Amino acid sequence: MTSKTRLPQIGIGPPERGDAARNRRLLLDAAACLVAERGVDAVTMDAVAAAAGVGKGTVFRRFGSRSGLMQSLLDHTEKEMQQRFMFGPPPLGPGADPVDRLIAFGHARIAMVEVQGEVQRAAETSPEVRFAVPARAVSITHVMSLLRAAGVDADLEVLACSLLASLEATLVLHQMRDLGVSIERLQAAWEDLIRRVAR
Amino acid sequence: MTSKTRLPQIGIGPPERGDAARNRRLLLDAAACLVAERGVDAVTMDAVAAAAGVGKGTVFRRFGSRSGLMQSLLDHTEKEMQQRFMFGPPPLGPGADPVDRLIAFGHARIAMVEVQGEVQRAAETSPEVRFAVPARAVSITHVMSLLRAAGVDADLEVLACSLLASLEATLVLHQMRDLGVSIERLQAAWEDLIRRVAR
DNA sequence: GCCATAAACGGACCATGGTCCACTTATATT
DNA sequence: AATATAAGTGGACCATGGTCCGTTTATGGC
Numbered sequence: 302m303t304s305k306t307r308l309p310q311i312g313i314g315p316p317e318r319g320d321a322a323r324n325r326r327l328l329l330d331a332a333a334c335l336v337a338e339r340g341v342d343a344v345t346m347d348a349v350a351a352a353a354g355v356g357k358g359t360v361f362r363r364f365g366s367r368s369g370l371m372q373s374l375l376d377h378t379e380k381e382m383q384q385r386f387m388f389g390p391p392p393l394g395p396g397a398d399p400v401d402r403l404i405a406f407g408h409a410r411i412a413m414v415e416v417q418g419e420v421q422r423a424a425e426t427s428p429e430v431r432f433a434v435p436a437r438a439v440s441i442t443h444v445m446s447l448l449r450a451a452g453v454d455a456d457l458e459v460l461a462c463s464l465l466a467s468l469e470a471t472l473v474l475h476q477m478r479d480l481g482v483s484i485e486r487l488q489a490a491w492e493d494l495i496r497r498v499a500r
Numbered sequence: 501m502t503s504k505t506r507l508p509q510i511g512i513g514p515p516e517r518g519d520a521a522r523n524r525r526l527l528l529d530a531a532a533c534l535v536a537e538r539g540v541d542a543v544t545m546d547a548v549a550a551a552a553g554v555g556k557g558t559v560f561r562r563f564g565s566r567s568g569l570m571q572s573l574l575d576h577t578e579k580e581m582q583q584r585f586m587f588g589p590p591p592l593g594p595g596a597d598p599v600d601r602l603i604a605f606g607h608a609r610i611a612m613v614e615v616q617g618e619v620q621r622a623a624e625t626s627p628e629v630r631f632a633v634p635a636r637a638v639s640i641t642h643v644m645s646l647l648r649a650a651g652v653d654a655d656l657e658v659l660a661c662s663l664l665a666s667l668e669a670t671l672v673l674h675q676m677r678d679l680g681v682s683i684e685r686l687q688a689a690w691e692d693l694i695r696r697v698a699r
Numbered sequence: 700g701c702c703a704t705a706a707a708c709g710g711a712c713c714a715t716g717g718t719c720c721a722c723t724t725a726t727a728t729t
Numbered sequence: 730a731a732t733a734t735a736a737g738t739g740g741a742c743c744a745t746g747g748t749c750c751g752t753t754t755a756t757g758g759c
Binding site: 422423425428429431432433455456458459460462463464466467469471472475476479480482486487489490491493494497498500 | 621622624627628630631632654655657658659661662663665666668670671674675678679681685686688689690692693696697699
């Protein structure tokens with residue numbers, strides 16, 4: 302087995318050729334542009350390819366799928382969020398009471414849905430792998446460790462899954478758009494849920 | 501406005517022609533058959549139409565979409581389940597302690613996923629309307645009323661949504677298949693969650 | 700039984716996500 | 730600079746969900 306495999310080895314060397322990197326930028330810009338001026342639905346793979354002036358095959362090679370493209374679009378925000386809750390100031394970051402951090406975490410995620418919910422929803426993968434996406438793992442681990450720190454004695458893995466389920470973009474979006482539930486109400490409900498669980 | 505609209509008016513008269521009813525049966529049988537012998541993925545609309553010996557347009561006219569077809573496939577089980585928790589014996593049905601009924605409800609749903617999860621997952625609609633499907637409304641109402649009966653003082657609507665989120669077929673299936681979580685563990689976690697919330 | 704009419708039908712057609720592969724090109728090595 | 734090679738590229742092609750509309754047919758009133 303050579304060392305040329307390019308699996309999860311995150312962040313080492315540039316295993317991506319120059320033109321490839323350029324096209325990635327081109328494509329992301331084109332996609333972001335389409336979202337901005339014609340909405341998420343206008344972001345078809347053909348349209349993005351055309352707008353970026355490359356072939357359709359290239360889009361798929363770079364991002365794997367439409368969901369993948371959307372995820373890349375969210376990548377920056379997602380990383381930022383991770384930084385905030387891992388290294389940022391309390392109550393989101395370390396230093397605050399675990400329960401408060403959990404609450405802040407939910408509040409932040411709900412707020413994110415409000416600003417970029419459409420894209421998050423479009424980034425949703427096929428049902429078969431929806432919950433197997435990497436970004437999710439980080440959240441799970443984080444929530445689990447906060448629950449543990451809060452002294453919650455339960456099946457933390459499953460509990461974390463359950464709690465995160467109520468923060469799913471698609472669900473939150475549905476509650477806000479279709480059910481007319483306000484953000485504040487969702488956030489209050491999250492806080493209440495956490496306090497009950499951690500009580 | 502005439503009385504000819506055929507909206508949610510459930511169960512009144514046969515607004516469906518004889519041949520239409522026959523084809524519905526034919527299609528459902530064909531679909532069930534395909535699921536049984538070649539798996540959910542083999543259930544394409546063309547395949548079902550061909551197997552039933554009707555045109556593709558007919559399948560869509562009857563069921564609206566692939567998800568709709570799958571939902572119809574689940575309809576019988578779903579109705580049965582509703583009967584059980586509304587009129588059946590405790591602890592699922594009336595008579596038992598609300599908390600126990602909630603627990604039983606979750607257990608039953610999780611068990612359902614084990615037996616027909618694949619189809620439930622395939623019945624999932626597009627993200628835009630995933631949570632707007634009628635079947636969901638019944639569950640929400642039921643959970644809300646049980647929470648109320650249990651004396652839980654909270655934003656019941658949102659809380660019910662959150663709790664139900666952790667019973668979503670796709671999520672439960674992921675936990676069982678990909679994470680290797682056993683049914684018993686999921687059920688135990690549900691019970692724990694309910695007891696914490698209702699505490 | 701016959702007719703009018705709304706319902707149902709079927710399959711061609713469209714849009715879009717995704718695959719494939721013959722061809723091109725950036726880059727490391729010498 | 731020449732070359733080898735792995736990576737990248739483009740667009741034809743495929744599968745499938747979903748729409749449309751001209752044609753057929755069940756059915757209720759006469």
